[in-house]
């Protein structure tokens with residue numbers, strides 16, 4: 582298949598769904614990791630094609646959703662300072678911190694700019710040598726190479742007015758945490774294809790073996806997702822627990838060696854707190870010693886800030902596949918996209934936003 586429409590073909594979807602139906606012997610719970618996959622499932626009604634024995638639950642693969650509230654507060658504190666140009670991807674601007682959000686900082690006169698690449702932030706720093714430029718570096722393994730490149734380039738250029746507020750997270754430790762939870766009911770995973778395009782598949786192999794779960798690398802279109810579910814179901818029913826790559830058009834098993842090398846040079850693996858879930862050991866990236874001068878938390882002395890989540894929001898349970906958005910009492914009432922209580926309603930990839938948009 583070459584064209585996007587072919588990956589959305591309803592007749593082909595029904596054929597794969599029929600194969601899933603034939604392959605399914607007993608009830609199964611499968612988690613799609615990525616928020617992009619969640620949106621595709623809800624938008625195209627992929628789950629409505631499935632036999633009732635298959636339950637899809639939604640994973641923690643939305644970077645906006647899992648960026649901790651205190652990190653949003655740190656971003657707000659930095660962006661509020663005079664002389665700072667704060668650069669971010671647009672979807673972070675409406676995420677609520679403890680009291681406000683970056684959009685409100687901009688409305689109050691803060692210089693908060695939306696950029697489409699971290700290299701845009703480097704350019705802004707070059708053009709404004711008398712001011713501090715800060716880039717909010719969030720995301721999974723997918724955005725880490727470009728963010729690493731921005732830091733690397735800033736150093737090559739000798740920029741002293743450029744820093745990054747790093748909130749990078751890694752997928753495999755999150756899968757381990759979900760599988761180790763006493764409430765876990767996930768029996769198989771659709772892994773995000775774009776993460777594997779960078780990192781490859783080898784990190785998943787020990788997880789599949791240890792927890793006896795199939796992990797199928799999957800794309801983002803409806804047929805990709807159905808194909809991934811079919812492969813997970815076949816493995817489960819045959820008693821196999823392997824890593825399979827169903828996204829070979831983009832992801833190779835070995836990943837992207839150049840991108841991995843750049844990430845390993847600029848970043849180091851750290852413990853990281855996930856919004857709604859808590860701290861997960863070795864689940865994040867921080868700047869390596871060599872690039873420590875580019876750390877905005879240190880330059881602006883905001884590292885010690887702490888904050889509490891809304892007691893109403895259950896997005897942590899949703900991100901671990903324990904509950905679904907309509908099970909939240911605030912869904913569609915106290916919490917709507919215009920007045921979100923949690924990040925899963927704000928983010929364009931958030932599960933609550935997907936259900937609100939397509940399923941209300």
Ligand code: SF4
Nearest residue numbers: 894896909916923933
């Ligand atoms: S509906 Fe709102 S309050 Fe409920 S889990 Fe989702 S984001 Fe949180």
